[in-house]
Amino acid sequence: MNSEVNPLVNFVPFILVFVIFYFFLIRPQQKRQKELAATLKNLKKGDRVITSGGLIGTVQNVHQDYLVLKLGDNDQTKVEVLKSAVTGLRNT
Numbered sequence: 310m311n312s313e314v315n316p317l318v319n320f321v322p323f324i325l326v327f328v329i330f331y332f333f334l335i336r337p338q339q340k341r342q343k344e345l346a347a348t349l350k351n352l353k354k355g356d357r358v359i360t361s362g363g364l365i366g367t368v369q370n371v372h373q374d375y376l377v378l379k380l381g382d383n384d385q386t387k388v389e390v391l392k393s394a395v396t397g398l399r400n401t
Contacts, residue, residue, distance in 0.1 A: 349392050352376065357399035360390055365399050 352358070356368045358378070366378030369387060376395070380386045 345397065348398060349395060352392070352395070358395050359397050359399050360394045361396050362394065364388070364390070366390075 352368055352371055354368055354371065357365065358368060358376070359365050360378075364378065364380060366380045366388065368376050369379050370377040374393075375389050375391050378388050378390055380388055
């Protein structure tokens, strides 16, 4: 009798772990990145956004790579923020 095991059988657990990581970690992250990219592309004046620094503001102007945000109730408080710093829209 031949008691040797096929070498490919040894890789089955590694393949299963990779598949599990892909469907539970990698794929959802890619989906969130696509949704954020679509959100950033469709930003318009009046949208309320949250930045990675924790600022919440209303979009006043949209430029190619940055936004002008109004912070608070004072119309004088405006900040320029890179689009890459926006983490999402704020639901009011």
